Amino acid sequence: MLAGKEIRRAKLRFGLLSGAVGLLVFLILFQQALLGSLLLSFTGALENQSGTVLVFSEEARKNVSGSVILPPEQAQIAAVEGVGSSAGLAEGTFTIEAKGTDVDASIFGFQPGGPGEPTRLVEGRLPTTPTEAVASKEDASDGFGLGDTVTSVDGGITLTIVGLTERSRFSVAPTLWVTFDGYTALRKASNPDATAVLPSVIALTPAPGVSASQLAASVNEQVDGVQALTRSQAVNEAPGVSSVNTSFQLILVLAFLVVAVVIGFFFLILTVQKQSTLTVLRAVGAPTSYLVKALLKQIFLVVGVGLVVGILLTLGAVKGASAGLPISLEPTTMVVTAVGVVLLSLVGSLFTLLRVGRIDPADVMNRQNAGGLA
Amino acid sequence: MKLGLVELRRKPLRFAIAGSSLVLLSVLLLFLGGLLDGLFIGSTGLLRSQPGELVVYSSDAKDSLIRSRIDPEVRAKVEAVPGVSATGGIGVALVGGQLPDKTDLVNLSVTAFQLPVSSMPSDVSLAPDQALADRSLQAFGVDVGDTLLVGSAKTPITVTGWVSDTDYLQQGGFFVQPDTWREVLADSRPDSNLPPDTFQGLTVKLDSGADATTVADAIDAATGGATSTLTKSEAVQALPGIKEQNSTFSAIIYVTLFVAGLVVALFFALLTLERIGLYSVLKAIGASSRQIFGGVVIQAVIVALVSFVIGGVLMWLLTLVLPAEIPVAMEPARAVQIAVGLVVMSALGAAVSLRRVVRVDPASAIG
Amino acid sequence: MAALELSSVRKTYTSGDAEIVALDHATLEVGDDEILALVGPSGSGKTTLLSISGGLLTPSEGTVVVGGQDISTYSAKQLTAFRRDSVGFVFQAVNLVPFLTARENLMIVNDFGSSRSHKDAKARAEKLLDELGLSHRVDNLPGQMSGGERQRVAIGRALMNEPALVLIDEPTSALDTKLGEQVMELIVSEVKSRDTAAVIVTHDQRMTRYADRTVTITDGVLAA
Numbered sequence: 032m033l034a035g036k037e038i039r040r041a042k043l044r045f046g047l048l049s050g051a052v053g054l055l056v057f058l059i060l061f062q063q064a065l066l067g068s069l070l071l072s073f074t075g076a077l078e079n080q081s082g083t084v085l086v087f088s089e090e091a092r093k094n095v096s097g098s099v100i101l102p103p104e105q106a107q108i109a110a111v112e113g114v115g116s117s118a119g120l121a122e123g124t125f126t127i128e129a130k131g132t133d134v135d136a137s138i139f140g141f142q143p144g145g146p147g148e149p150t151r152l153v154e155g156r157l158p159t160t161p162t163e164a165v166a167s168k169e170d171a172s173d174g175f176g177l178g179d180t181v182t183s184v185d186g187g188i189t190l191t192i193v194g195l196t197e198r199s200r201f202s203v204a205p206t207l208w209v210t211f212d213g214y215t216a217l218r219k220a221s222n223p224d225a226t227a228v229l230p231s232v233i234a235l236t237p238a239p240g241v242s243a244s245q246l247a248a249s250v251n252e253q254v255d256g257v258q259a260l261t262r263s264q265a266v267n268e269a270p271g272v273s274s275v276n277t278s279f280q281l282i283l284v285l286a287f288l289v290v291a292v293v294i295g296f297f298f299l300i301l302t303v304q305k306q307s308t309l310t311v312l313r314a315v316g317a318p319t320s321y322l323v324k325a326l327l328k329q330i331f332l333v334v335g336v337g338l339v340v341g342i343l344l345t346l347g348a349v350k351g352a353s354a355g356l357p358i359s360l361e362p363t364t365m366v367v368t369a370v371g372v373v374l375l376s377l378v379g380s381l382f383t384l385l386r387v388g389r390i391d392p393a394d395v396m397n398r399q400n401a402g403g404l405a
Numbered sequence: 406m407k408l409g410l411v412e413l414r415r416k417p418l419r420f421a422i423a424g425s426s427l428v429l430l431s432v433l434l435l436f437l438g439g440l441l442d443g444l445f446i447g448s449t450g451l452l453r454s455q456p457g458e459l460v461v462y463s464s465d466a467k468d469s470l471i472r473s474r475i476d477p478e479v480r481a482k483v484e485a486v487p488g489v490s491a492t493g494g495i496g497v498a499l500v501g502g503q504l505p506d507k508t509d510l511v512n513l514s515v516t517a518f519q520l521p522v523s524s525m526p527s528d529v530s531l532a533p534d535q536a537l538a539d540r541s542l543q544a545f546g547v548d549v550g551d552t553l554l555v556g557s558a559k560t561p562i563t564v565t566g567w568v569s570d571t572d573y574l575q576q577g578g579f580f581v582q583p584d585t586w587r588e589v590l591a592d593s594r595p596d597s598n599l600p601p602d603t604f605q606g607l608t609v610k611l612d613s614g615a616d617a618t619t620v621a622d623a624i625d626a627a628t629g630g631a632t633s634t635l636t637k638s639e640a641v642q643a644l645p646g647i648k649e650q651n652s653t654f655s656a657i658i659y660v661t662l663f664v665a666g667l668v669v670a671l672f673f674a675l676l677t678l679e680r681i682g683l684y685s686v687l688k689a690i691g692a693s694s695r696q697i698f699g700g701v702v703i704q705a706v707i708v709a710l711v712s713f714v715i716g717g718v719l720m721w722l723l724t725l726v727l728p729a730e731i732p733v734a735m736e737p738a739r740a741v742q743i744a745v746g747l748v749v750m751s752a753l754g755a756a757v758s759l760r761r762v763v764r765v766d767p768a769s770a771i772g
Numbered sequence: 773m774a775a776l777e778l779s780s781v782r783k784t785y786t787s788g789d790a791e792i793v794a795l796d797h798a799t800l801e802v803g804d805d806e807i808l809a810l811v812g813p814s815g816s817g818k819t820t821l822l823s824i825s826g827g828l829l830t831p832s833e834g835t836v837v838v839g840g841q842d843i844s845t846y847s848a849k850q851l852t853a854f855r856r857d858s859v860g861f862v863f864q865a866v867n868l869v870p871f872l873t874a875r876e877n878l879m880i881v882n883d884f885g886s887s888r889s890h891k892d893a894k895a896r897a898e899k900l901l902d903e904l905g906l907s908h909r910v911d912n913l914p915g916q917m918s919g920g921e922r923q924r925v926a927i928g929r930a931l932m933n934e935p936a937l938v939l940i941d942e943p944t945s946a947l948d949t950k951l952g953e954q955v956m957e958l959i960v961s962e963v964k965s966r967d968t969a970a971v972i973v974t975h976d977q978r979m980t981r982y983a984d985r986t987v988t989i990t991d992g993v994l995a996a
Contacts, residue, residue: 043674044671047667047670047674048671050667051664051668051671054660054663054667055664058657058660058661061657062657065653088557089501089510090500090501090502090503090556090559090593091501092501092510092512096499097499099593101557124469124472126465126467133467135467135469135645184465185465203645222598224598224599224600225597226598270575271575274728274730274732277727277728277730278733281436282433285432285436286433288429289426289429289430289433289664292426292429293426293668293671296422296425296426296672297672297675299422300675301675304675407883408869408872408880408883411871411876415872416871682867683867683870686863686867686869687880687884688852689855689863690855690856690861690880690881690884690929691855691856691857691881691884691885691933692852692883692884693849693884693885696883696885767828767855768823768828768829770828770861770867771822771861
């Protein structure tokens with residue numbers, strides 16, 4: 032009763048606190064949603080292809096777009112012991128006309144049946160001829176739907192979409208998967224001066240009994256000038272991804288800290304301000320647990336309102352803002368954030384809880400209110 | 406003697422609470438702003454440093470330097486357009502470079518130039534195996550005199566001097582002769598092989614008094630639509646992600662500033678509550694609501710400024726330990742923007758207590 | 773000229789449907805160097821009378837003239853300036869600003885927009901504190917002083933603006949008898965030496981001997 036009455040009498044203060052917590056939760060959730068979507072649209076294609084080891088040229092610095100594997104290296108890699116199967120995977124950016132407008136698309140050329148095939152096919156089938164392609168479901172409404180045809184602007188090669196993948200985009204662009212032959216044709220058509228069309232990376236699957244990381248290690252040991260990474264390494268260490276990750280983590284840590292500090296200090300001040308009242312309550316028989324429970328109730332109420340406000344804002348923002356990439360909020364992110372906020376607000380209020388627990392009812396006699404402000 | 410200021414000095418701890426939250430928020434804001442600026446600077450330096458007012462791409466390149474090609478015939482047409490005083494070919498190859506005695510590669514944007522960029526001496530001359538490196542590469546261990554093995558063919562190129570603010574798509578500017586660039590490009594991407602005298606784009610200097618957009622339209626007309634000519638700032642905005650980055654980060658910064666306002670409002674509301682008795686006495690002996698409220702706002706502003714300064718120092722310490730890969734740039738304009746935003750939001754936040762200050766009854770000081 | 777003239781002052785409050793009369797046609801005149809003791813039980817209306825005399829409340833009816841100024845119809849803003857320039861208050865609960873030194877607590881009055889310069893204010897504050905026997909406490913905070921010392925600082929603050937009238941609310945309630953007497957003596961001597969008038973509200977009959985005249989108030993009605 033105590034907890035609710037106080038909040039009703041001090042709507043402004045509790046409203047401001049809940050508002051601040053709500054906005055902070057919004058910041059935390061929105062940035063996580065942004066980060067998740069950003070990373071997925073950067074590297075989804077690498078994550079959801081069948082090669083468990085990817086071999087880059089060394090000077091590409093783990094960047095698919097900057098990597099190129101020459102034929103001798105390709106042969107050396109294929110010959111490394113522990114390789115189950117190997118295939119070239121090429122990637123390039125092309126200007127594609129879809130639905131009458133030109134867009135930049137990232138096109139992957141893979142060997143059908145070999146490692147490097149897209150694994151998250153949700154509709155249709157994989158391409159079998161050089162003029163067939165698989166597109167991303169995320170771009171289906173932009174002229175990349177099943178059965179649509181798109182044309183490369185340089186060279187005028189027309190591709191028919193025969194299948195759709197999900198979560199398999201690359202470099203925040205519409206992504207197409209074509210056969211390696213199809214890729215070669217596209218390359219040659221766009222640049223007549225091209226001397227050879229080479230794979231960007233080599234996708235590998237290990238032989239039975241060999242793990243991906245073992246295979247990556249033996250490739251690095253035995254072949255000069257290349258860098259083999261497991262699929263998850265290639266995703267997490269892709270250029271930009273790790274620095275984006277670190278940056279966002281720093282931002283999130285700061286935002287979480289602000290939540291803890293604001294909530295912690297708020298309840299501390301409130302408790303100090305009503306210390307004499309609490310002492311009187313103890314003196315007239317209120318058990319410590321009653322006061323602590325009242326405080327906890329308020330903390331949970333404030334955090335709860337803040338979470339609801341924050342989540343609603345985030346859902347609204349995710350729906351409203353399409354900042355060039357589809358943002359989605361994972362339920363697990365929401366739950367983890369909510370739990371984190373509740374725990375941190377408890378940690379922030381720990382000192383206050385202890386203070387309430389230590390209130391001595393005997394103080395009511397010597398704490399004569401002298402009336403002064405000192 | 407101003408009551409609000411004296412209180413700040415004598416009882417700083419009373420304000421430490423609002424202050425500590427604002428310090429954290431300042432660090433957050435400075436980091437967000439620094440990241441935004443760092444990403445912008447690191448992506449756009451090459452274009453911004455060009456000496457010409459206009460940038461010419463081939464029209465099928467979607468305003469991307471890497472996919473653009475300008476051959477000598479097109480260039481001749483551009484140069485014939487009235488208002489054009491000079492053109493310079495530009496080209497870029499995004500490759501890795503290996504430092505002596507190091508296994509790690511640094512990201513380079515090997516850039517061809519014909520007209521010197523803003524940070525170069527006007528009489529710059531380079532041998533085919535020499536380059537001017539961007540100062541941002543210092544953080545990765547590059548120094549004048551170093552010979553880097555550049556690209557797939559590990560072409561040895563020696564750094565003979567510095568340029569600054571010339572990075573492109575987060576790769577360090579590395580300025581070489583056009584032929585050197587073509588060689589690096591052909592070695593690294595055989596499918597992007599370019600014939601001699603063909604560049605990816607042109608920087609166009611204008612005659613004095615010529616209107617940039619008029620000349621740009623004239624160039625595209627003269628080439629029969631084979632080119633897409635942009636002003637330098639349009640070219641910068643056309644880079645992938647720049648606009649989205651800007652709007653997303655700005656939105657986050659504004660929400661964070663709003664949080665700062667709420668936090669100040671919250672803690673000053675609590676402070677005001679503590680001081681109701683004091684205010685009634687002050688009013689009884691002749692202080693006006695305006696004077697008392699003015700003191701509260703001044704306190705909020707000073708708390709915000711002090712917190713910003715502490716936050717700035719923390720942010721500066723943070724930049725010392727952050728890895729060089731995180732592109733954080735501390736721009737004075739951004740710091741000023743954030744400081745002003747914090748001060749304004751704090752003043753507004755403190756204003757929430759106005760009603761309560763006005764309502765304090767001086768008569769309650771007696772009895 | 774009288775320091776305070778109340779003519780038929782009436783003050784009523786409404787509480788629900790009922791009208792509560794706090795002060796009923798009070799008429800009172802205090803001479804320009806007179807010390808008046810106002811005695812009455814709690815709830816008798818003595819605090820209301822003091823508040824109206826000092827411009828903290830406006831009367832419902834009647835006129836209030838302080839030092840020649842008729843403040844009965846003053847606006848809130850005018851009353852603020854009046855309190856700043858023309859009366860001095862000594863509050864029951866002392867009410868010094870806790871984070872200001874003794875000298876600063878006196879000078880704060882000057883801060884609200886007085887015509888006196890900072891330097892003059894400082895000199896006057898130090899002189900007053902010296903007269904009050906607090907020259908060794910000039911730079912001390914209220915928390916470092918005894919109750920009697922704090923009360924003396926409060927008297928100094930009331931005298932800072934050279935008021936025509938000093939209004940004192942229960943000056944001895946928080947002090948023991950001996951200290952209370954010392955404080956009363958000090959008030960009387962300070963007020964007398966300045967030819968200033970004072971109204972002292974008290975419920976303690978023993979303190980009335982320090983006053984030139986005593987008026988009692990019961991249920992809002994004055995009786996000499």
